[in-house]
Amino acid sequence: xxxxxxxxxxxxxxxxxxxxxxxxxxxxxxxxxxxxxxxxxxxxxxxxxxxxxxxxxxxxxxxxxxxxxxxxxxxxxxxxxxxxxxxxxxxxxxxxxxxxxxxxxxxxxxxxxxxxxxxxxxxxxxxxxxxxxxxxxxxxxxxxxxxxxxxxxxxxxxxxxxxxxxxxxxxxxxxxxxxxxxxxxxxxxxxxxxxxxxxxxxxxxxxxxxxxxxxxxxxxxxxxxxxxxxxxxxxxxxxxxxxxxxxxxxxxxxxxxxxxxxxxxxxxxxxxxxxxxxxxxxxxxxxxxxxxxxxxxxxxxxxxxxxxxxxxxxxxxxxxxxxxxxxxxxxxxxxxxxxxxxxxxxxxxxxxxxxxxxxxxxxxxxxxxxxxxxxxxxxxxxxxxxxxxxxxxxxxxxxxxxxxxxxxxxxxxxxxxxxxxxxxxxxxxxxxxxxxxxxxxxxxxxxxxxxxxxxxxxxxxxxxxxxxxxxxxxxxxxxxxxxxxxxxxxxxxxxxxxxxxxxxxxxxxxxxxxxxxxxxxxxxxxxxxxxxxxxxxxxxxxxxxxxxxxxxxxxxxxxxxxxxxxxxxxxxxxxxxxxxxxxxxxxxxxxxxxxxxxxxxxxxxxxxxxxxxxxxxxxxxxxxxxxxxxxxxxxxxxxxxxxxxxxxxxxxxxxxxxxxxxxxxxxxxxxxxxxxxxxxxxxxxxxxxxxxxxxxxxxxxxx
Numbered sequence: 001x002x003x004x005x006x007x008x009x010x011x012x013x014x015x016x017x018x019x020x021x022x023x024x025x026x027x028x029x030x031x032x033x034x035x036x037x038x039x040x041x042x043x044x045x046x047x048x049x050x051x052x053x054x055x056x057x058x059x060x061x062x063x064x065x066x067x068x069x070x071x072x073x074x075x076x077x078x079x080x081x082x083x084x085x086x087x088x089x090x091x092x093x094x095x096x097x098x099x100x101x102x103x104x105x106x107x108x109x110x111x112x113x114x115x116x117x118x119x120x121x122x123x124x125x126x127x128x129x130x131x132x133x134x135x136x137x138x139x140x141x142x143x144x145x146x147x148x149x150x151x152x153x154x155x156x157x158x159x160x161x162x163x164x165x166x167x168x169x170x171x172x173x174x175x176x177x178x179x180x181x182x183x184x185x186x187x188x189x190x191x192x193x194x195x196x197x198x199x200x201x202x203x204x205x206x207x208x209x210x211x212x213x214x215x216x217x218x219x220x221x222x223x224x225x226x227x228x229x230x231x232x233x234x235x236x237x238x239x240x241x242x243x244x245x246x247x248x249x250x251x252x253x254x255x256x257x258x259x260x261x262x263x264x265x266x267x268x269x270x271x272x273x274x275x276x277x278x279x280x281x282x283x284x285x286x287x288x289x290x291x292x293x294x295x296x297x298x299x300x301x302x303x304x305x306x307x308x309x310x311x312x313x314x315x316x317x318x319x320x321x322x323x324x325x326x327x328x329x330x331x332x333x334x335x336x337x338x339x340x341x342x343x344x345x346x347x348x349x350x351x352x353x354x355x356x357x358x359x360x361x362x363x364x365x366x367x368x369x370x371x372x373x374x375x376x377x378x379x380x381x382x383x384x385x386x387x388x389x390x391x392x393x394x395x396x397x398x399x400x401x402x403x404x405x406x407x408x409x410x411x412x413x414x415x416x417x418x419x420x421x422x423x424x425x426x427x428x429x430x431x432x433x434x435x436x437x438x439x440x441x442x443x444x445x446x447x448x449x450x451x452x453x454x455x456x457x458x459x460x461x462x463x464x465x466x467x468x469x470x471x472x473x474x475x476x477x478x479x480x481x482x483x484x485x486x487x488x489x490x491x492x493x494x495x496x497x498x499x500x501x502x503x504x505x506x507x508x509x510x511x512x513x514x515x516x517x518x519x520x521x522x523x524x525x526x527x528x529x530x531x532x533x534x535x536x537x538x539x540x541x542x543x544x545x546x547x548x549x550x551x552x553x554x555x556x557x558x559x560x561x562x563x564x565x566x567x568x569x570x571x572x573x574x575x576x577x578x579x580x581x582x583x584x585x586x587x588x589x590x591x592x593x594x595x596x597x598x599x600x601x602x603x604x605x606x607x608x609x610x611x612x613x614x615x616x617x618x619x620x621x622x623x624x625x626x627x628x629x630x631x632x633x634x635x636x637x638x639x640x641x642x643x644x645x646x647x648x649x650x651x652x653x654x655x656x657x658x659x660x661x662x663x664x665x666x667x668x669x670x671x672x673x674x675x676x677x678x679x680x681x682x683x684x685x686x687x688x689x690x691x692x693x694x695x696x697x698x699x700x701x702x703x
Contacts, residue, residue, distance in 0.1 A: 003224055007216045009033065009209060010150070010162035012122065016134050016220060027139025027226075031131040035119035037067075040131030041112050044141045048106035048232050053297060055101055059111045061089040061128055067118045068370050083367070087403045089113075089125045092149075093132050096178035096185035099515055100144040104235040109141060118370050121164040123151050129178060134217050140226040144517075147185055148213035149178035152202045154194060159202050161209050175199075175510075177206035181214045183518020190411035193461075193506030196528040203524060236301055237294040244275055244298045245305075253306045259319040261349050261437045261488065262390070272299050304493040311471045311481050311490075318489050319348075326466070326485040326534055329542045331446065333454040340558040341455020345447035348487060349437035354447035356455040357428045358558045360604050362594045364426040378417045379428045382406035382444055388436040404511075405441040406431070409465070412445045412501030412509035413452070416460040423458055424563050424602055438487040439467045441511070445501045446543060453547050456554035461503040462543060466534040468527045470496035472516060480523065484530050496523075500531035504539060559592070559604040562611045568599045570622040573649065581621060589614040623649035625691055627682050630698070635676045643672050645680055645693055653691030655680060662696050 022028035113128035129149035153163030153171035178186035255267035279288040327348030341356035364377040386393035431444035442465030469486035473479035501509040591605035605611040680693040
């Protein structure tokens with residue numbers, strides 16, 4: 001039965017419709033926000049997926065170009081693999097939902113958000129996040145929501161919920177917050193050095209709206225929600241866990257305290273073998289094989305319990321650090337001789353190398369998405385090869401994790417990247433993870449800052465990144481321990497990975513992954529304070545002593561660049577028929593040339609001299625002759641009544657014999673010859689475009 005529910009979000013009507021479409025899905029809604037329309041369908045398999053130890057949730061945010069009246073490019077003229085922004089939105093939808101499913105649930109579950117129509121003022125991403133929560137809430141799929149989400153901007157010192165397109169263009173903050181009625185479940189932000197206090201207040205104001213939408217979804221669920229279906233539980237067998245804990249807890253407690261990750265992994269592998277042997281010896285191979293999964297799950301749960309107990313009760317960390325202590329840090333720049341900039345940043349056993357390449361403006365990334373952004377000149381990419389964690393797996397290209405981590409580092413650095421007018425290059429940074437034991441995305445931020453300065457990119461300020469973790473007491477929600485600079489095991493067994501990038505003056509990026517039902521304001525505030533202290537230490541004591549400002553000159557291997565602006569009606573002259581003129585300039589100088597529709601000209605070459613020669617040729621061709629101005633030209637023809645002077649750019653003027661000198665000139669040849677360089681003043685341009693020149697009026701200036 002068709003139902004439509006209506007509420008208000010940020011002063012605009014939000015409706016959720018259901019019962020009209022996709023009736024075979026477990027849950028289906030159509031979210032309308034202004035003229036933005038997103039359809040969300042959720043399904044779950046009837047039987048669990050065997051042989052896995054995790055919840056198989058997949059979230060797909062599908063951008064349809066018809067939603068903005070575009071036809072896809074390429075030969076097939078249909079949408080291909082998702083763009084990076086669609087992948088990032090899928091991750092943003094996933095993160096607040098995943099912790100709210102039962103821990104023992106193993107049925108394949110799919111969330112598909114399809115963008116059908118987009119009005120620029122109303123975010124389809126927010127609609128998709130709200131729609132996913134609503135569809136799951138009214139479905140029969142076990143789900144502990146609802147959640148809701150909003151965008152937040154900061155415009156003219158005002159916090160704005162779900163800013164319009166015009167407000168987003170002026171905003172110093174791009175923040176997405178998701179939450180439940182009680183807590184915050186996801187934070188994603190890019191910011192222009194926003195203070196901790198403003199960021200926290202923005203999150204609080206977002207939560208006010210989130211609570212309203214959660215209550216709205218609860219009302220819908222109470223009216224039309226289906227009963228949740230029963231499922232096969234994959235909870236660990238309590239008897240197996242109890243037996244392993246009784247016999248091996250003390251040993252596990254000691255084994256996980258090895259400082260070196262390799263040693264710790266070997267310890268856990270050995271105790272796992274011994275536990276399996278124990279069950280084989282006590283119960284026989286057949287019973288041990290039957291309990292194989294329960295044994296593996298119990299070992300995992302025991303390791304997790306030991307790590308959490310150590311941190312929560314003894315304030316000890318697996319590698320012996322204090323709760324707020326950062327791992328040993330080091331960095332180096334200028335590693336690679338032929339690249340344009342390079343650096344390596346090491347934090348404990350996490351190591352990232354970042355490499356900078358400077359290119360032409362035409363090499364910027366072209367975007368074919370649903371919003372107004374059609375290109376970006378700063379690109380940050382992140383690679384996570386299997387050798388970085390000691391595994392042997394072939395590379396399959398970047399996955400969602402790589403895209404997400406690269407985007408986070410990009411967000412962190414975008415606010416300090418110089419404008420195109422200041423530094424007219426396309427800039428690509430690639431972060432190669434060489435060794436991973438937690439916080440590789442934050443090491444990428446640090447390494448890339450160093451590499452950019454090494455490349456001579458005049459960034460406004462250096463940026464550093466750090467993450468904090470969390471271990472909570474399940475029996476006392478107010479009891480927790482926060483950890484600064486979490487390593488892999490603390491991330492894996494902890495409750496939070498709170499990543500913050502920024503300068504000494506403010507936050508530039510946030511990404512928060514949460515495994516519990518949410519965060520309180522006090523936890524968020526403490527995370528901001530911890531990361532600020534850590535960032536300042538990394539910048540002042542580690543990074544800046546190695547390189548404290550961008551190099552004065554770019555690499556000799558980077559392209560040299562010159563820029564100018566010509567009149568738009570002169571672009572056709574510089575290009576010439578079928579590109580004849582611009583190709584002539586390129587052939588004569590060996591440079592590369594980009595010309596924008598607004599008349600900006602970029603000349604790239606291997607040396608300054610060739611760039612200058614090409615620029616002179618371009619300026620000559622694009623020269624605009626105006627009456628009253630003085631120009632230098634060459635005599636091209638001599639007639640008995642005067643001389644014609646080539647002023648450049650296809651412009652030729654007549655210098656009448658009476659205008660050559662204040663002295664009487666009997667014959668033009670007595671004063672001028674073809675090829676002579678002369679300085680003339682344009683005295684008149686008549687209605688037919690004929691140019692009349694004068695040298696006589698300039699004699700006083702010469703004298």
